[in-house]
Amino acid sequence: MKVVVVHYHFKSGGVTSVIRRHLEACLRAGIEAFLLTGEEPPDSPGVPWETVPGLAYDPPGRRESPDTVLGRGAALARDLAAAAGRLSGGGPVLYHVHNPTIRKNAALCPALDILARTGARILIQAHDFAEDWRPDMLQHGLPYPAGCRWAVLNGRDYRALRDAGLSEADIDLLPNPLPSRAASVPPASASRADLVLYPVRGIPRKNLGELLLLSRWLPPDLSAAVTLPPNNPRDRPIHEAWKSLARETGARVFFDAGLSSSLDDLYARTRTVVTTSVKEGFGFSFLEPLARGVPVAGRRLASVLPDFEAAGISYPGLYSALRVPEGLFNREAFETRLYAVLESVSRAVAAALGHRPSWLAERMDRVRQAALPPEGPDFGVLDAEAQAEALERVFRDPDAPSSFEARNPFLRSWWEVPPPDGSEALEEYSPARCGDRLVEAYERTVASVGSGSTPDRAALLRALLVPEGFFCPGL
Template sequence: MTPPYSVAIVHYHLHRGGVTRVIHTASRCLTELGIRHVILSGEPDESGASLPVKVVEGLRYHTDPGGPTARQLMKEMKAAVVASLGSDPIVWHFHNHSLGRNTVIADVVAQLAEAGEAMVLQFHDLAEDGRPMNYPLIADAELLYPHSPRIKQAFLNSRDRRHFLAAGLPAGHSVLLPNAITQPAAVKPLEKKPDAALVLYPIRAIRRKNLGELFLLSVLSPKGTRYAVSLAPDAVRWMPVYEEWRAFAADTGLPVLLDVVGRLSPSPKSPRTYASWLRHATHCINTSVAEGFGLGFLEPVTLGKPLLGRNLPAVTNDFAEAGIVPGRLYDRLLVPVEWVGRETLRQRLIRSMRATLESYGEPMSNEHLERSFAAMLHDGHLDFGNLPEDLQRQVIHRLLSGDGLDQVLVEIRAETQPARTWLRRTLKLTEPTAKPGDLLPYSTDAYSSRLKKLYAELIDAKPEPPEEVPKHKILAGYLKPGSFHFLLS
């Protein structure tokens, strides 16, 4: 039986990336469920997939004055929905409406909320969480986080949901909606076992992915080990940091290859494709310092590739609750504080934190400074992943001179050991720590069931005037003293 409602999925664009993949998966799930739907995007789907996409140009990234008003954009969106689906009751499913990438999208959501429309507001990224450049665009929104029995906030991980609950969101107006893990095409094993490890980081190299950590690990890895990053950034704002690492790779000759897909081959005469790099990779890695869901932790399991690198409890705790050990991960990568200097770090912290907090319209208090500085110190060490890039390069140059190779430590569950020893042992292990069957909680079937239940609950709920989660409380939760991170500033 066809459900008595349709769904409109709304996003700024359909470029290659995590959110687009989630939307593609959701569309296929809805098709299998027999739920009529349309995807409203500010730009065409660059994948060329045969999905029901309608382009509404006013949805694209737009941060300058001018352009359509919220009322005009809402009118265009409704017209596109009616043209595609007729006049069935609609569930609006917005992705990242509060990210600060469009001048009016938050106001569109507010107007739909006031009209009693059924809505899912799904967060993949938040302007309050390490995106100070985005926040000014949403700071003055009158109704940024509406909720009611017909409006649910959907979260990829429990940590973000806890932030919103602490700020006043009723638990019944929220839902945990983790991404589905889709089974990729099988990767044909190599005929001959490689002589040395090839460690693939399958990401776009934006700042929070922490490229410096790859270079540090490459210094400490067994001879012949190579590290590869699949793609360059696709946003202008991240290119200066990326270009600095490209220049560093050229200057040092370290075995870290950047932007490899389509540009380089993993071995002589092999294709330059992503599939080819996956095939040749002996391991996958994560060094990111922040993620919304953490696809990169689970996808290597589907490929039969072992994962190593940095743990992110904000996302991996949910995996642990599901009984999944995604990889061989360290909690911190520690270097002696004297390699950077306490006063150097403190002065950099003062400058960076003040600028970041000002972007959020917040003053820097002495409590912010002292608690954040104290949080960076770990028994005479600093976590390499929370250093600005120039200080990361300073540390790596010291190691390249042969000084202190065994003073770099990995911390795993409060125990430390030399990172060089840990790497030598870990890179010899070629079996993943989980099996594809362990991922059933994140299957497309499970995702379909969650979507169907969520939409039915919203359509059946009676309209009530929306209330708002106070946005200043959301901001305070993410900016609490002691939480500052250089690579998220």
């Protein structure tokens, strides 16, 4: 078997880390693996590779007619097939394509549709769905490819594809593997544990405002640290704004800690890992700390945690919401912005589908009601402006922390989490087990070439565009 892995780039990040582990799994299984990427890799992927320029991200703000996109797709299909042939030496290959359904390159899905119609074996792995509250990433006016198998990272996305018309026989569940060396790094000793670590890039959906809020309750011997800044220039202004607010309020949160210290060195000082993220494709930050013997505290994500809990992993240090007391932010102004955001989402859905589905208005009404409930909004639902207003009060008004504690008693000791157990359950996410699943998915893809249908995009939107998935920092 020859596998050609396809992705827009090979820059450092979550998808690239997964691709590296998949390539390693192929080598262990005796599968010839190759890489096609839109940009030259910054370091060696460990397998033969080629750059296909037409695979790179589209320029920001690019808008094209469907006919133009289809034309680019036809050219990209030819380029992908030619590059795959050069790398593999000819003969059949299996294309393992990562994240084509988010509109980073509008030509990729049409290219895959063309390749599939010519008999190519294609496994599409969706790490994220644009239909899951990512309106700027929705494909416009074109269906997803037909004749492909699909793979997802979690059970929720599996069910969403099934509800969108795919047969269960055409969907594989491929959770991300843990790095093989994670468990080899010992946890911090009690005398050195002076950090609560957030090991992520500080992109908006990581919800850094909530980390600043949590830091208000840390004892004097603990500080919070975020490891890395965003890569995308578009995300840097909000990241810098949180850094400035931390300085102004005196919040004990260090940013970009991973630029001056290795991740292992930071873990050697870590008492607890924290996550305040409001959107994850897989939820790797819930697993790696446990493999290192470090507990996890913070926000529970209903989109990914049920899979881990079903595997026997427990998370006693997580909360489902962080209620904001009345009067700590300008509710009327936020409500106005909320209406504008939801109308923008509705317009994006209509543009993607070519019409406004009948259920959309009622769904947006439900989201508005859920965002501002009588018991107070969840801090993670608020946008950056409302979060900053609440943070100013919490750090400068001596009465504000106690009002937060009254609604969220766990705040008094949120970082105190017992050491993790259930290390045997982590075996489900070991490189060996995940590698076996990957090979099995490849074998099923080869056996079912051309048989997959295309998911109904309106049904996929209806399954994923739900109130419990709405968080302003995740848009």
